[in-house]
Amino acid sequence: MGTFEQRMRNRLKVLRAERDWSQAELGGRLGVSRQAVNAIETGKHDPSLPLAFKVARLFGMPIEEIFSDEPGGDSD
Amino acid sequence: MSREAIQTDRPGERAEVSRRNRFWGLMAGFMLLGGVAGATMVVMERNSGSLPAMLAIGLVVLLTLGVLAGGWWFLRDIDEVERRDNYIACTVALNFYLVVYANWYFLWKGAVVREPDHEILFLATMIVMAGAYSWKKIRP
Numbered sequence: 001m002g003t004f005e006q007r008m009r010n011r012l013k014v015l016r017a018e019r020d021w022s023q024a025e026l027g028g029r030l031g032v033s034r035q036a037v038n039a040i041e042t043g044k045h046d047p048s049l050p051l052a053f054k055v056a057r058l059f060g061m062p063i064e065e066i067f068s069d070e071p072g073g074d075s076d
Numbered sequence: 077m078s079r080e081a082i083q084t085d086r087p088g089e090r091a092e093v094s095r096r097n098r099f100w101g102l103m104a105g106f107m108l109l110g111g112v113a114g115a116t117m118v119v120m121e122r123n124s125g126s127l128p129a130m131l132a133i134g135l136v137v138l139l140t141l142g143v144l145a146g147g148w149w150f151l152r153d154i155d156e157v158e159r160r161d162n163y164i165a166c167t168v169a170l171n172f173y174l175v176v177y178a179n180w181y182f183l184w185k186g187a188v189v190r191e192p193d194h195e196i197l198f199l200a201t202m203i204v205m206a207g208a209y210s211w212k213k214i215r216p
Contacts (some may be wrong), residue, residue, distance in 0.1 A: 022086075028089055028091030033157065039216040046147075
């Protein structure tokens, strides 16, 4: 990742683990692939706003409690 | 019980398996189209080097409808990461084509190389597109 592009951080992996969901299970619930979930969890892809809202609704939390643009979050 | 069967116990995993099956079904369809076009070219080259007009028109209709309908279905069904990878691969391939064709054209006009070969350009562009797509798959 280049320094010109600051990726979002997120708690997706932790929230998924708390529910004992696999990446495929979460992907299926969100309508995206397992690879997409992995890319988001590892910070290699920032989800679109509609997908971020979908994630927030699925976990019943505000978006800003899952995604953050500040350093020091859960994702790598 | 197979691993696949165990993974489909949950609704999300069932949906993911279904999505994956649709994806690979479409990929098989695109490969079949490519196979038909390739096989026709091989048979044509081994014979007279030309095609009956009706067969040529039939192939054009098949390829055009197949790519348009398949592309529409594909883009409708894939997620945003897959769409991003496809856009990147297409952009890299288009830039490759623009640069290589323009350079080859001017070098040809300057009598440095022979006239641009469109089959080579087409194949090279496809290879570059596949390479860019694979690179994005390995390093999302």
